[in-house]
Amino acid sequence: MLLSVMGLGALYAFVVLLICIILVFGLRLARIGWRTLHKKLPPDPPPKEEKKPEPVYFLVERKKKRSRAEYSTPKRIDFK
Numbered sequence: 001m002l003l004s005v006m007g008l009g010a011l012y013a014f015v016v017l018l019i020c021i022i023l024v025f026g027l028r029l030a031r032i033g034w035r036t037l038h039k040k041l042p043p044d045p046p047p048k049e050e051k052k053p054e055p056v057y058f059l060v061e062r063k064k065k066r067s068r069a070e071y072s073t074p075k076r077i078d079f080k
Helices: 002-037
Strands: none
Touching: none
16 A cells, blocks of 8 residues: 555656646747747848849861862882
């Protein structure tokens, strides 16, 4: 019987502790909420103008026309 009374006391102490913790954090959250009710939100910033994307330039080397080779008549080479 003594053990059950001590267990019941520990259970009551635990329940009271939980109730106190819930009350303390509940009051803190309520106070934070109360403060934010009176604050004004900052005005919305004006919409930013969208910049047009700059054109992309590709550097391409043009094909060069092959110059026409004009050959003279072949010369005869004599080996001595």
